[in-house]
Amino acid sequence: AVVSTQSTGTAREGDNVMYLAHRNDIDIEGACEASLACCTCHVYVDEESFDKLGEITEEEEDMLDMAPDLRENSRLSCQIVLSREIDGITVELPRITRNFYVDGHVPQPH
Numbered sequence: 001a002v003v004s005t006q007s008t009g010t011a012r013e014g015d016n017v018m019y020l021a022h023r024n025d026i027d028i029e030g031a032c033e034a035s036l037a038c039c040t041c042h043v044y045v046d047e048e049s050f051d052k053l054g055e056i057t058e059e060e061e062d063m064l065d066m067a068p069d070l071r072e073n074s075r076l077s078c079q080i081v082l083s084r085e086i087d088g089i090t091v092e093l094p095r096i097t098r099n100f101y102v103d104g105h106v107p108q109p110h
Contacts, residue, residue: 013084017043017077017091028093034078036060039067041077042094049089053080069094 011020018041021028029040036059045053050073056064060079064070077091 011082013082015082017041017080017082017089019078020082021077026093028077029097030078032078036063036076036079039063039065039076040097042067042070042074042097043077043080043091044071044094045073045075045080046090046092047073049086050075052085067094068096 016034018028018030018034021041022030028043031040032038034041042064053075056075057079060076063076064074067074080086080089080091082089
């Protein structure tokens with residue numbers, strides 16, 4: 001069975017998508033808390049917004065290499081900084097993720 005949930009959130013410019021997800025109770029891990037040291041906040045970005053995102057860094061690419069079910073429109077949500085250019089961005093959570101938390105820890109938004 002495929003479970004589909006849509007959520008709409010309001011954010012400020014400069015927020016990143018991962019923290020926005022946390023503030024809106026969207027189940028995305030973010031184990032490294034945006035320090036670019038894991039792939040647990042991996043998402044798929046809609047084509048229109050993806051084309052407007054800045055170039056992916058080598059560090060982000062290295063982390064994405066560890067993500068299961070990688071696609072051409074994959075990005076780490078902690079690296080997507082919200083701006084007017086990507087107003088209305090749509091991201092999709094992968095069906096599977098690489099989780100690092102084993103003790104029930106839930107990251108808190110900053």
